[in-house]
Amino acid sequence: ILVCTPLLSMYGKCGSIVEAEDVFGTLPHRDIVAWTAMMSAYNEQGQGEKALKLYGLMQIYGVSPNELTCVCAFQACAILADTEKVAKNGSAARIGHALHADSSFRGFASDAHVGTAILSMYAKCGALEEVENVFNGLLRRDTVAWNAMLTAYMDLQQGLNTLFLYKEMRQQCVTLDDGTMVCLLQACSLIGSLETTRQLHFAAVFAGYEQIPSVSSTLVDAYGGCGNMVDASTFSNELCEPDLVFWTACLCVYSGQGDAMASMVILEEMKLASNKVDEVVLTLVLASCSHTGLVAEGLEYFYLMNADRSISINLKHYGILLDLFGRVGDFKRIFSILEELPMEAD
RNA sequence: AGAGGUGGGUGUUA
Numbered sequence: 001i002l003v004c005t006p007l008l009s010m011y012g013k014c015g016s017i018v019e020a021e022d023v024f025g026t027l028p029h030r031d032i033v034a035w036t037a038m039m040s041a042y043n044e045q046g047q048g049e050k051a052l053k054l055y056g057l058m059q060i061y062g063v064s065p066n067e068l069t070c071v072c073a074f075q076a077c078a079i080l081a082d083t084e085k086v087a088k089n090g091s092a093a094r095i096g097h098a099l100h101a102d103s104s105f106r107g108f109a110s111d112a113h114v115g116t117a118i119l120s121m122y123a124k125c126g127a128l129e130e131v132e133n134v135f136n137g138l139l140r141r142d143t144v145a146w147n148a149m150l151t152a153y154m155d156l157q158q159g160l161n162t163l164f165l166y167k168e169m170r171q172q173c174v175t176l177d178d179g180t181m182v183c184l185l186q187a188c189s190l191i192g193s194l195e196t197t198r199q200l201h202f203a204a205v206f207a208g209y210e211q212i213p214s215v216s217s218t219l220v221d222a223y224g225g226c227g228n229m230v231d232a233s234t235f236s237n238e239l240c241e242p243d244l245v246f247w248t249a250c251l252c253v254y255s256g257q258g259d260a261m262a263s264m265v266i267l268e269e270m271k272l273a274s275n276k277v278d279e280v281v282l283t284l285v286l287a288s289c290s291h292t293g294l295v296a297e298g299l300e301y302f303y304l305m306n307a308d309r310s311i312s313i314n315l316k317h318y319g320i321l322l323d324l325f326g327r328v329g330d331f332k333r334i335f336s337i338l339e340e341l342p343m344e345a346d
Numbered sequence: 347a348g349a350g351g352u353g354g355g356u357g358u359u360a
Contacts, residue, residue, distance in 0.1 A: 005348045036349040068350040113351040148352040179353040214354040248355040280356040316357045
């Protein structure tokens, strides 16, 4: 069991959920750690429902949850709420309340990790009041808890509150980490606060965070969201290793601005930096072409990337292609795409 | 430490 549990955990993190299930299934005796690891594996793959079922099953088998298990349960519930969104009735919220009551009863709710997990779960359920109650009730607030609260305000469209919270963090001398930067920059992008973006940019450089991939990408997001895109190539020159997500964030901004030329320049820069290109890049390049009416170019990129085995074309790509042809009134090609669609349309 | 909390890019409504 000491070998199999890390193994299934590994499988879960690699996305090999079937293998993880196999390992879990062959365990003769499942202790709390194994159950928790399997739940975590489901969570990693966004299978909140399965994780929650496992949580119930575990207790039928007479195994009681501990703090770590509860964290996984709350994560699972958060995933459920996130995927439920428009579709349903708030059943995730009801499950969440029940889980919350249960872990309070067990005395786990005061655990720092559990508390943060509960907070995030309520945020995904859209329950602002519960979120604030949990945050105020936390005995000790570490950076992750503050970050979770920042993210919660973000999720709940409370852009200004996010910035107020940031102020409070500084007043209370909370340690800011790269996660804090990312949350705040996302808020800046959301509310279009250029001034704060600049402040954070400075703070990030000062703290040495700007080289962290998640931070540099979010900086691009933030500047883009403020309609103040810095010259991406200048910015990228300051980075040691601009990664795929960084370039994609640039593409996203340019594509949103309808600047197809800039998008193509980015593509070239990516080639120079020998960065890979993936399906997300393709959606943005196509969108760029579509917005600018560059039919031939769009098609060319599509075929080019279609030939690349490492890029899996999905329905979004076809959607944009249809849009591209729709804008120039080429219904012939629209129908032929629809006829030859290699997957089911949504 | 055999399991755990927050955080980075993706279309259509031009």
